[in-house]
Amino acid sequence: MTTSTQGDVKDRSLAPRGKERIEWAARDMPVLRLIRERFSREQPLKGIRMAGCLHITTETANLALTLQAGGADLVLCASNPLSTQDDVAAALVCEYGIPTFAIKGEDEETYYRHIHAALDHRPQLTMDDGCDLVSTLHSSRRELLGQVIGGMEETTTGVIRLRSMEKQGVLKYPVLAVNESNTKHLFDNRYGTGQSTLDGIIRATNLLLAGRTIVVLGYGWCGRGVAARARGLGANVVVTEVDPIRALEAVMDGFRVLPSLEAATIGDIFITVTGNLNVIDRPHLERLKDGAVLANSGHFNDEINIPELEKLAVRKRRLRDFVDEYTYADGRQVYLLGEGRLINLAAAEGHPASVMDMSFANQALGAEYMLKHASELQPRVYTLPLEIDQDIARLKLKAMNVAIDTLTSEQQSYLNSWEAGT
Known part of the structure; x- marks a missing residue:
């Protein structure tokens, strides 16, 4: 230092x-x-x-x-x-x-x-x-x-x-x-977070995402990007939301939308992107199946309730860089990536x-x-x-060497006018 x-x-x-x-x-x-x-x-x-x-x-x-x-x-x-x-x-x-x-x-x-x-x-x-x-x-x-x-x-x-x-x-x-x-936000949050989040998870775990159930918690611009990229890699994507409009959009985008407690029982990989507190809380942690992987791509490390995860575990050990294994009393093992911090920057390059x-x-x-x-x-x-x-x-x-059109004076005049009609 x-x-x-x-x-x-x-x-x-x-x-x-x-x-x-x-x-x-x-x-x-x-x-x-x-x-x-x-x-x-x-x-x-x-x-x-x-x-x-x-x-x-x-x-x-x-x-x-x-x-x-x-x-x-x-x-x-x-x-x-x-x-x-x-x-x-x-x-x-x-x-x-x-x-x-x-x-x-x-x-x-x-x-x-x-x-x-x-x-x-x-x-x-x-x-x-x-x-x-x-x-x-x-x-x-x-x-x-x-x-x-x-x-x-x-x-x-x-x-x-x-x-x-x-x-x-x-x-x-x-x-x-x-x-x-x-x-x-239309580009960084969607395309940047979408790619870099999965990049961080893959670098940390070397897991194949195809065929796995990935639960994306939050369908803002970051969640949209993560869900789209996960689907592109062959994952079965489930979205959870509290906003009815965003939830409806996720449905219309072709994703399965479930309450988070229900999704907790079926997910293989969980990715939080909400900016809120304890999005994965003790009731979720209790329902996770053996081998579940938890990752956060929100700014702070409080979207996953890590203190409650610590309480549930009888043993903790670091298996890989940025991968901590928590063993429950019943033998189930849950994996937390990047200490619950921004996985795209903790384990990858952002x-x-x-x-x-x-x-x-x-x-x-x-x-x-x-x-x-x-x-x-x-x-x-x-x-x-x-x-x-x-x-x-x-x-x-x-x-990017991309050209676009410009409005003609006639078109501009039309858009600024109220007289023209049917």
Whole structure:
């Protein structure tokens, strides 16, 4: 472990390997590259102190380099104890001079010490993934709030927490819910989570998914992606939901929809993607069949009630990296992946660079937008304007060499008119 004023990383000797992987990811992030080129010329973030609490991955590194190119004075910390790629963290510090506080597998004390280290930078802009940075700032570092211009939030769980803060009147500065942009949640949440979740499960277990019953708990955009990809790999997919509209959509999409307690008795692999608490609770755990595998792809490790699993087990052992076996008193064995944390980042590499290209384009442009418009905004949760969303989509299509139509003046006039009828 290496600690200095430049950060806290596991091993600086990993930096050259991390740099190579960051460059590999950059090849599949053309939108962010175009933004970086403009930021280098225009310097829209010049001199702005930023703190980013994000998953420290190759894709995040390319976002950090874009912010740095735009003039930002940036410090990073991890947004999940198991999501850090140690070679990337080392490269950020040693190759690019970006102070980074992140070590894969860090304990809770270290995790929050790293968040406080990022806040010691006295940020004017915050960039969060899960709202831990913002919640810490509002609870134990309130003396810094007066310096903050605004912030950005990356993920569904964080947006839920921020909206709760807004509703209770405790949010002290405006935050852009990047997760609500179409070029984020329609693609990152669906295609990114769909692929990377199954990638993490397969890397952790080496199980064949074809023919198994996979229970997807939650049918939001992440759940849609996981269910679709699991079906594509030959699994028999069951969906559980509390929202009648989403449940109906899952039925119409061809999935079997069951109450979670009923699904608990038939599932081989369970994947939680709800952002809620104890989605798999003790009654579910008691009904699991021998060999059931539990995985979470929601942001926090509280969707599976791990304390109750610990109580039910008479023995626990680690069989493989990221696979813990819990043996019940009756001999049944249940397997928890990645300590119940984000399996796609705990056991794999997170979302592919191509989809994070759009998500992080939203983050970079969100930072620019916040600086320009913060004085007009209240301490509330906002979304990026549709025009920015559409510009990102256009850039992505251009990078993919895909052309689309444009409206003729006649068509535009027709759409803006009310006189034309039958």
